[in-house]
Amino acid sequence: MFLRLTLLFAAFLPLLAAAHPMDESFVWGNQTVATATGVDPQYGGVVCDLTLSESRYPFVAYGTTNPASLRSVRWRNGNKIDEPILTTSGEVTAVQVQATGRDIVMIHEVRTYYPVNFAWGHTLYYSRLKESAWSTPEPILTSSGGHSFDLDLAPDGTPLVAINCPLYTGYPSSDEVRLYRRQASAWTYELVRPVVDYASVSSVRLAILPDGQPHIAYIEYSPISGGPPNHTRHASRLNGTWSSTTILQGNLGAFACGRDGILRVAGAGAYREFRNGSWSSIEQPGEPWASGTRDSLAASTDGTVYLVGMMELRVRRQGVWSTFPTTTHHRVLVDDNGIPHLLGAKGSLVRHQTRIPSSWNHSDITVVGSPDARLLGVVAPVNDDPRVYAYHFEDPAGNREYSLANGSWTNASVAHQTAQVEYVRQPGGPLHALSGAFHWFGSRTSLTSDPIPVNTGGSSSTAIYSLALDSAGNPHATFPVYISGSGNWIYYAAKRNGSWQTSQVAAVSATTHSAVAVDSQEVPHILTSDGFYKKVGATWQREFQLSNVRYTCLVATADGNLHGLYVSDSALFTFTGKNGNYRIERLDEGIGHSSRPSLALAKGRPIAAWVSTREYPRSYMLNFAEYVGNYWRQETVVPIAENQEYGDEVRVTADPSGQVYLVAPRSYVVSSTIKNRLLLHKRLITAPATPDRPLRPVMNPARPREFHLPLPLASLPLEFQASTDLSTWTTLLDLSAHPALPAAPDSIEIRGDGFRNDLIYRAPADARQRFVRIAEK
Numbered sequence: 001m002f003l004r005l006t007l008l009f010a011a012f013l014p015l016l017a018a019a020h021p022m023d024e025s026f027v028w029g030n031q032t033v034a035t036a037t038g039v040d041p042q043y044g045g046v047v048c049d050l051t052l053s054e055s056r057y058p059f060v061a062y063g064t065t066n067p068a069s070l071r072s073v074r075w076r077n078g079n080k081i082d083e084p085i086l087t088t089s090g091e092v093t094a095v096q097v098q099a100t101g102r103d104i105v106m107i108h109e110v111r112t113y114y115p116v117n118f119a120w121g122h123t124l125y126y127s128r129l130k131e132s133a134w135s136t137p138e139p140i141l142t143s144s145g146g147h148s149f150d151l152d153l154a155p156d157g158t159p160l161v162a163i164n165c166p167l168y169t170g171y172p173s174s175d176e177v178r179l180y181r182r183q184a185s186a187w188t189y190e191l192v193r194p195v196v197d198y199a200s201v202s203s204v205r206l207a208i209l210p211d212g213q214p215h216i217a218y219i220e221y222s223p224i225s226g227g228p229p230n231h232t233r234h235a236s237r238l239n240g241t242w243s244s245t246t247i248l249q250g251n252l253g254a255f256a257c258g259r260d261g262i263l264r265v266a267g268a269g270a271y272r273e274f275r276n277g278s279w280s281s282i283e284q285p286g287e288p289w290a291s292g293t294r295d296s297l298a299a300s301t302d303g304t305v306y307l308v309g310m311m312e313l314r315v316r317r318q319g320v321w322s323t324f325p326t327t328t329h330h331r332v333l334v335d336d337n338g339i340p341h342l343l344g345a346k347g348s349l350v351r352h353q354t355r356i357p358s359s360w361n362h363s364d365i366t367v368v369g370s371p372d373a374r375l376l377g378v379v380a381p382v383n384d385d386p387r388v389y390a391y392h393f394e395d396p397a398g399n400r401e402y403s404l405a406n407g408s409w410t411n412a413s414v415a416h417q418t419a420q421v422e423y424v425r426q427p428g429g430p431l432h433a434l435s436g437a438f439h440w441f442g443s444r445t446s447l448t449s450d451p452i453p454v455n456t457g458g459s460s461s462t463a464i465y466s467l468a469l470d471s472a473g474n475p476h477a478t479f480p481v482y483i484s485g486s487g488n489w490i491y492y493a494a495k496r497n498g499s500w501q502t503s504q505v506a507a508v509s510a511t512t513h514s515a516v517a518v519d520s521q522e523v524p525h526i527l528t529s530d531g532f533y534k535k536v537g538a539t540w541q542r543e544f545q546l547s548n549v550r551y552t553c554l555v556a557t558a559d560g561n562l563h564g565l566y567v568s569d570s571a572l573f574t575f576t577g578k579n580g581n582y583r584i585e586r587l588d589e590g591i592g593h594s595s596r597p598s599l600a601l602a603k604g605r606p607i608a609a610w611v612s613t614r615e616y617p618r619s620y621m622l623n624f625a626e627y628v629g630n631y632w633r634q635e636t637v638v639p640i641a642e643n644q645e646y647g648d649e650v651r652v653t654a655d656p657s658g659q660v661y662l663v664a665p666r667s668y669v670v671s672s673t674i675k676n677r678l679l680l681h682k683r684l685i686t687a688p689a690t691p692d693r694p695l696r697p698v699m700n701p702a703r704p705r706e707f708h709l710p711l712p713l714a715s716l717p718l719e720f721q722a723s724t725d726l727s728t729w730t731t732l733l734d735l736s737a738h739p740a741l742p743a744a745p746d747s748i749e750i751r752g753d754g755f756r757n758d759l760i761y762r763a764p765a766d767a768r769q770r771f772v773r774i775a776e777k
Helices: 009-018
Strands: 026-035 048-053 057-064 069-076 079-087 091-100 103-114 119-130 138-143 148-153 159-166 175-183 186-193 200-208 214-221 231-238 241-248 254-257 263-267 270-275 296-299 305-309 312-317 320-325 331-334 340-346 349-357 360-364 373-382 385-392 399-403 410-413 422-424 431-435 438-442 447-449 466-469 475-483 487-496 499-507 514-518 524-528 531-536 539-545 550-556 562-568 571-578 581-589 598-602 605-614 619-628 631-636 651-654 660-670 673-683 730-733 747-751 758-762 771-773
Touching: 026 057, 026 069, 026 581, 048 331, 048 340, 057 091, 057 103, 057 340, 057 349, 069 091, 069 103, 079 119, 091 148, 103 148, 103 159, 119 159, 138 159, 138 186, 159 200, 159 214, 175 200, 175 214, 186 241, 200 254, 214 254, 231 263, 241 263, 241 270, 254 296, 263 296, 305 331, 305 340, 349 581, 373 422, 373 651, 373 660, 373 673, 385 660, 385 673, 422 466, 431 466, 431 475, 438 475, 466 514, 475 514, 475 524, 487 524, 499 524, 499 531, 499 539, 524 550, 524 562, 539 581, 550 598, 562 598, 562 605, 571 605, 581 605, 581 631, 605 651, 605 660, 619 660
Parallel strands: 048 091, 148 200, 296 331, 514 550, 598 651
Antiparallel strands: 026 349, 026 631, 048 057, 057 069, 069 079, 091 103, 103 119, 119 138, 148 159, 159 175, 175 186, 200 214, 214 231, 231 241, 254 263, 263 270, 296 305, 305 312, 312 320, 331 340, 340 349, 360 673, 373 385, 385 399, 399 410, 422 431, 431 438, 438 447, 466 475, 475 487, 487 499, 514 524, 524 531, 531 539, 550 562, 562 571, 571 581, 598 605, 605 619, 619 631, 651 660, 660 673, 730 747, 747 758, 758 771
16 A cells, blocks of 8 residues: 655755664665575685675676586566576686676686696686676686785776785795786786795785775785784885885785775774875774674765674764674675665575665563463454464463554453464454364354364374465365374365365475465465475375475465475575476575474565574574565564574564564573563565665755655655556655745655665646656666
8 A cells, every 4th residue: 555645845854864874773684695606715605796786786796516607696677687697617716896887897716627737727807797798708817826806996997906926936935916907908917016035915905096096905924833923014006116014913804995085994903094195093993803804894975984794794983883783794885875785695695785774663562571472373463453372381371362452462361272273364254273183263252163074193293284264264274194104194174165175185204394375276285394285186286395394384476376485404495486387595594493484475475584593693683574576575673683582483464454563482581491472573664675775865965856765764654666657656755845846846756666766756737747757767
């Protein structure tokens, strides 16, 4: 539902100034870019890099094996586009990308084994994406050792690469630092640092200032035991001659020129700035900081500094440092609206992150001191009254229904008590409950027993039951049945014309978890721990096989697609498709053994919630995702620092308007005993946060009628859509009193596809001319 809102421009201006991408009201928007198989042998990380096309659109390159190749991911028109760049003759060991306008410049290293020489060769290649086509890779340099290199672009777009060249000319040292430049389709280099006895080089970094002058930093260390300690040197060129000086005692972490034209360095727990030809005094970026040699640094035009490393993003504003935990720490860039974009890996997942406005509010369903609660379910609310069901181990009354009918939480006993039950209800329909083959329906105070006529054979207490309703409100159920001599089977039951019909689906080898959904053609589908099944006539046809997965979830959308969610080992997987054509993707990692995700529909669009962990420092993250276009758009529900006590099971649902309700248990300790209380997280807006759209409102002072407003204010229930039907566009604010506009407008309209959101000036003219685009497209 689209809402119309009118605001005075004068009231809106303070909000423009107040919004900042790292305020505490912001959380992480996460996008799983890909599952990468290429590994950097020098640092042990996933081979990947990030740049911002046209200074705002994320473009990711990542390496794979089998076959050895490079691929790219970008986001356009509401879809994620994952496509090949090139295949290689050897293993891709490193990649860097830089954008110049819409063009992408790429340097990658390939390691190849030469059996004739019994040796490895490492070759750096250059290629360029121009008008949707990649140029043939050009070799820059080949040596027997791996290269530490860094790519940057001159103001005119000329690519320069600083390279540590291992020459192996003899012990005790062999490292040169060179600066390569591509001109007239050829690569030439100048010597920055010659070979120095007893001094080796690593972690070369390159930064080009707005005046076109290159600056290089690197670690210099002794290759022999007992030599001088590691230190970081800065090399610059004056009148064609290179010279260097030590700027940090310890390892280099990050070295970059920000959008404000200032050169900065960080490493060894220290930070400095290069202004007017000299380095500032050393300052500590906040609390004690263990920098790595692959940290990354960027700065916005207002001088805000973003320093990422060791699973933390440190932000410096007006000389004050703040720390924000994150799950990625390979690269940070700042787009043209001052929004930081991060790229890194969580396990084998390449992930893009950016800060988005928190669109959630939170309320306690139960509080510390309440009986220990086990979350059983949450059903679709009516009139903003979600119903939450829980089992209390210490409460003899057993299951309870929590209601938010009058703005505060009340609870009452349900008409039956069991710790293993699933609840479901359609708006306006009866409540249904399922525990094994035992089914009830009715209301909280009066549940009618309606058992399914099958003997479950004493199924395991770890069983996961599933209950879904078709368009007519008929219940469909799955549950495990133990058959002597045959083991556990998943059974399906559906009630039609007042009677239950049951059938065997498949045997399961281990976990007895299953999920059922009914598609738009009223065909049931079942996801079990060993495979995905579709009912064809009177038989069950396996669509694809799985092996010992757990915590299965399944929904069907109106277009006939099935969306599934399940846990395998410590990873969360999703699949999407229909009629035998399914795409399986890894959505997240760090999923606990007992972590149970949840899947539902919001206005026909799949939504999901789950808990994952971050290893260092260890914390638990409550995650939400919605399926947009062809990919899952993810976000943390609360800042990571606050997510250290979340339990494993979560439930998510939505009311008919698309309002999302997420319930999760949160742990607390009483007398050395861990107990759970329940919290409701309500999503205030359908957030437009996407990888290549900044999230802070900006007014261009040079063009007063041009605005970029991809961010709906966090307190406003706005929604974006990609429709070209102007009648459905959402009115955001009224600028009729603003003197900079030549005519009194009716409103400013906003159109968003999640990637480039346009504000439209709506003037009192005829229908053909009333909409004038004033935001850059």
